[in-house]
């Protein structure tokens with residue numbers, strides 16, 4: 001399979017691209033050794049590159065930093081990418097970001113530096129940029145310089161010069177990912193669901209791929225290989241974001257960063273999701289990771305499921321046979337097993353309205369940011385005027401082989417006053433919920449204790465929020 005894309009302003013054609021080959025592997029074997037391989041699993045950001053991207057509806061475009069160690073080379077077909085070799089305006093010159101790194105001592109051993117330069121390069125062109133936003137380098141790790149000088153570089157970045165030719169490029173929409181089709185093509189990228197069903201029938205063993213932030217870790221670390229990957233990236237049907245009086249619809253193929261911005265603009269009251277997304281790995285991962293990919297892994301420690309279970313979300317599943325909508329809890333069948341039928345995919349997540357009045361998402365992990373949960377819990381609560389519970393939603397991660405909805409807790413709380421007595425009854429029942437296991441992240445006893453603590457925390461936060469509202 002041959003693919004064409006634009007690298008640092010020059011067209012490139014690469015022949016015989018195997019589906020598991022990453023952009024980073026190709027770059028380094030082709031003499032572009034600026035991007036580094038620190039971890040090959042999305043943890044360090046030393047491999048960051050800038051993708052020229054337009055969101056649906058965006059009249060212009062922006063540079064989006066992503067981890068090239070988790071980006072299939074084939075996914076670049078039709079796109080444009082800038083690596084650290086391409087940020088400078090001309091040979092022998094430095095980009096203002098690079099000048100800042102030199103002047104303010106932002107680099108010592110230099111291993112992380114290309115990744116920081118690329119992330120800051122993307123931030124440099126962000127239109128509403130003001131001061132230092134820590135999110136701009138979230139996902140870039142530095143082991144020796146420390147972050148203070150790098151933050152100072154970000155703070156000192158001037159506004160782009162009006163004559164900077166990149167501003168002209170960013171005024172236009174970015175090139176769309178090109179469809180990849182044909183018999184014997186190992187990386188298929190259909191442009192519609194209808195085309196997806198046809199391709200999937202011709203290549204029944206094709207493995208679905210979205211942002212690749214889960215799948216390519218298996219390729220890099222466990223040497224998993226696939227005869228064919230079938231990308232959902234160019235399917236408009238999976239890109240829906242809408243909010244009506246009845247529901248919020250989140251397309252399964254929308255990158256999490258875009259969902260984060262959409263929720264901030266459109267549905268701030270959906271706090272459980274709003275609280276979860278900044279804790280989900282790093283900006284570099286969220287720029288590619290999708291909700292569909294997260295739910296389809298059915299990981300017991302995936303973060304989206306607990307928040308969505310507490311909000312009574314449903315998933316819309318699509319196949320050639322049609323569409324079915326099922327409660328999210330019915331998607332999870334067992335450890336990393338879903339109820340998806342062969343050649344069926346997740347099209348969207350549907351969250352019914354009205355949203356619960358009070359919600360919280362809690363994540364217990366070894367690090368606050370850029371880490372997977374040991375235990376996650378989301379709770380949602382609505383009370384009537386007399387203070388009795390009309391709705392109590394629960395979503396749990398890390399306490400069973402699958403994410404759990406815990407309906408026994410929900411039923412126990414409904415119609416009861418929201419007080420310490422009800423909390424005690426819930427804590428008693430919570431000691432029977434799930435089947436926590438001991439692993440390297442935490443013991444079964446620790447996980448059980450965390451569940452109780454998070455329930456207590458939710459009780460105290462919700463009651464103090466009510467007390468504040470009453471004052």
Ligand SMILES: Cc1cc2nc3c(=O)[nH]c(=O)nc-3n(C[C@H](O)[C@H](O)[C@H](O)COP(=O)(O)OP(=O)(O)OC[C@H]3O[C@@H](n4cnc5c(N)ncnc54)[C@H](O)[C@@H]3O)c2cc1C
Nearest residue numbers: 042210211212213214215281290292293294296302303346
């Ligand atoms: C460094 C790092 C940090 C991470 N941190 C977190 C974290 O904090 N919280 C967390 O929950 N996860 C985390 N993850 C896991 C991963 O990023 C998420 O699960 C992500 O949402 C996966 O989405 P994706 O689009 O990249 O999926 P992909 O990797 O493309 O696919 C994952 C699986 O889903 C299937 N799939 C994809 N889309 C669909 C669809 N629409 N319908 C049906 N099946 C589909 C694929 O076939 C594959 O089996 C992390 C991963 C890395 C590498």
Ligand code: FES
Nearest residue numbers: 038039040045069
């Ligand atoms: S090499 Fe560490 S994130 Fe890519």
Ligand code: FES
Nearest residue numbers: 108109110142143
């Ligand atoms: S300068 Fe050495 S890791 Fe950052």
